[in-house]
Amino acid sequence: MKVFHNISLRNRNTFGIDIKADRFISIENEQEAESLFKDRTLISGQSLIIGAGSNMLFTGNFAGTMLHSELGGIRVEEINNEDVIISSGSGVNWDSLVEWCVGKGFGGIENLSLIPGTVGASPVQNIGAYGAEAKDCIYKVRAVSILDGSVSEFSNSDCRFGYRDSIFKSELKGKYFVTTVFFRLNLNPEMKTEYGALGEELQKLGAVTLRNIRQAVISIRKSKLPDPELFGNAGSFFRNPVVSAEIASSLKTEYPNMPSYPDGSGGIKLAAGWLIDLCGWKGVRRGDAGVHDKQALVLVNYGNATGSDIYNLSEEIKESVIKRFGIELDREVEITGPI
Ligand code: EPU
Numbered sequence: 001m002k003v004f005h006n007i008s009l010r011n012r013n014t015f016g017i018d019i020k021a022d023r024f025i026s027i028e029n030e031q032e033a034e035s036l037f038k039d040r041t042l043i044s045g046q047s048l049i050i051g052a053g054s055n056m057l058f059t060g061n062f063a064g065t066m067l068h069s070e071l072g073g074i075r076v077e078e079i080n081n082e083d084v085i086i087s088s089g090s091g092v093n094w095d096s097l098v099e100w101c102v103g104k105g106f107g108g109i110e111n112l113s114l115i116p117g118t119v120g121a122s123p124v125q126n127i128g129a130y131g132a133e134a135k136d137c138i139y140k141v142r143a144v145s146i147l148d149g150s151v152s153e154f155s156n157s158d159c160r161f162g163y164r165d166s167i168f169k170s171e172l173k174g175k176y177f178v179t180t181v182f183f184r185l186n187l188n189p190e191m192k193t194e195y196g197a198l199g200e201e202l203q204k205l206g207a208v209t210l211r212n213i214r215q216a217v218i219s220i221r222k223s224k225l226p227d228p229e230l231f232g233n234a235g236s237f238f239r240n241p242v243v244s245a246e247i248a249s250s251l252k253t254e255y256p257n258m259p260s261y262p263d264g265s266g267g268i269k270l271a272a273g274w275l276i277d278l279c280g281w282k283g284v285r286r287g288d289a290g291v292h293d294k295q296a297l298v299l300v301n302y303g304n305a306t307g308s309d310i311y312n313l314s315e316e317i318k319e320s321v322i323k324r325f326g327i328e329l330d331r332e333v334e335i336t337g338p339i
Contacts, residue, residue, distance in 0.1 A: 002026040003042060009062070009087035013053030014116055017307045018233030019337070021062040028070045029142060030151065030179045038149030038167035041138050048336065049177055051118035052093070055125060055234050059307035059337035068144070069120045071179055084185050085139055087234055090178045091119025092113070094127070095123075107189020108137040110210045111198075113217040116235065117229060118179040123154075124168040126161045130217050131195035152176070158339045163263070163333055164239055196220075200212060210261040224295045230302030233292065237314060238276075238329040242267040251325065272321075273297035278322040289313045311339055 004024040010016060023044060026031050031093050036042060045064035050056065071089030074097060078085040080238040084106055098109050111132035121127070122134040122173050123141045127166075138161075143153045160167040168176060191208050192201050201216035202208055224235050243251075248260050248268035255278075259271040276282075283293035288305035291313070292298035299310050318329050 001028060001032045001036065006321060008127050009050075009053065009058065009066075011330070012068075013056050013058060014232060014234055015053075015057055015301050015307070015310065016228075017058045017301065017302055017305075017310075018305065019058045020060050020124070021066045023065040024068065026067060026068045026070045026124050027177070030071070030142075033179060034146040034149045034151065036149070037144055037146050037198050046173065049120075049146075049174070051090075051121040052116060054116040054228070054312055055121065055333055057234065057310055057333050058130050058305050059311055059335060059339055062336065067177055069118065069177070069179070073121075077182065079187075079235070082187055084187060085182055086122070087180050087182045088119045089180060090118060092119045093117075094119055094122060098214065100136065101183075101185060102214050105187065105210065106185035107187070107191065107210050108132075108183065108185040109134070110189075110190055110213045111142035111195070111217055113214040114221045119181050123159055123161075123166055123178065125164055126271070128164065130198050130220070133163075133255040135166075137183045137185060139182040141178055141182070142180040143178045146175055146177055148166070151179075163269075164243075174333050216326060226292055226294075226300055231292075232305075233298050234333045236272070236297045236332050237299045238272045238297060238318075239332045240269050241275075241329055242269050243327065245325075261265075262315060270327070271297075275321050275325055275327065275329075276317055279324055286313050286316075291317070307335075307337060308339075 006020055006314055007024045009283040010018040012277040043065045047065045047067055049067045069091035071091045073089045075087050078089050095114050097119055098113050102110050111130040115127050118196045124140050127134045138156055142150050158180055172175055191213055193202055193208060197220055198216055201220055202212055203210040205215055242263045245268055253259055259274050261269045273296045281291040284291045289309035290300045293299050321329055322325055
């Protein structure tokens with residue numbers, strides 16, 4: 001375990017916001033987490049779990065204790081002719097896990113290639129892209145209670161997964177520190193190639209293999225999403241809104257080209273990026289805070305934007321989408337600090 005005081009988080013959030021945390025604790029194994037949360041003397045003030053900081057916007061210094069996983073290790077737990085259960089420490093880089101699985105021929109998470117962040121965040125956020133979501137493969141999640149240090153395991157259904165949502169973002173928000181995530185993967189995978197440009201991109205590569213899906217997803221992501229190493233960002237800033245069939249069909253009358261997809265439970269999911277784009281935001285900058293010029297759903301820190309600069313821009317965007325379409329966007333990114 002490592003404990004840091006008054007530490008800058010500039011390199012620990014993908015927006016590259018320069019703020020400080022009073023205390024930052026890196027946890028290297030489950031036993032450390034158990035004793036830290038039982039004993040609690042090292043935890044001062046409020047606590048917040050931070051992975052790679054790839055879905056967070058800090059609007060001020062953090063007066064409390066940040067908890068960070070450095071639990072490593074990827075293992076095969078069980079294998080038969082059809083599927084395999086693997087486990088991964090929560091501190092493993094998500095894309096390294098995807099690469100490892102593709103290399104072994106274990107299918108299920110290849111469409112989630114290049115998503116920034118750690119394995120520990122994958123169940124919390126139910127990460128998703130190109131027709132797949134983490135929930136499709138998560139078998140169980142092992143976590144330590146931050147309140148008393150007890151260890152629990154959550155089955156897939158215990159996690160109550162939804163669109164970019166889980167029990168760890170609602171009832172159990174901030175209450176459990178994920179240590180290990182178990183995935184059930186397929187040795188004869190059904191490959192998902194339907195989403196948007198994925199099919200086209202795959203054709204350029206030839207055979208439909210796990211490796212080629214990974215390659216195609218990487219190419220599409222690189223063409224649309226800014227590299228956080230170059231321009232601070234947190235991927236999609238807002239969730240795609242779900243509206244009723246009536247609202248969707250009246251919007252379709254006015255905008256016949258509007259992208260829309262059934263959400264699987266009676267609602268219609270719209271593309272927030274398209275709504276924002278139509279409001280004229282693509283490429284707009286307010287100082288160093290801006291809207292990406294290739295994907296209007298992504299807000300960018302072009303250098304020295306503060307969290308508040310990005311937040312204020314997001315408020316302006318929300319207002320304009322309400323004004324034009326009557327739809328209120330929800331942020332996907334977690335705001336930490338004063339607003
Ligand atoms: N669109 C526009 N203009 C834009 C952006 C999008 O017209 O500026 C249109 C696109 O042409 C397309 C539709 O909107 O018809 C959807 O766009 P895209 O396929 O790029 O996906 P998205 O809905 O904007 C979602 C996820 C992404 C994920 C992609 C691919 C959310 C909030 N975002 O974006 O996830 O990579 O689908 O599956 O669900 C993330 O969560 O951080 C993230 C990047």
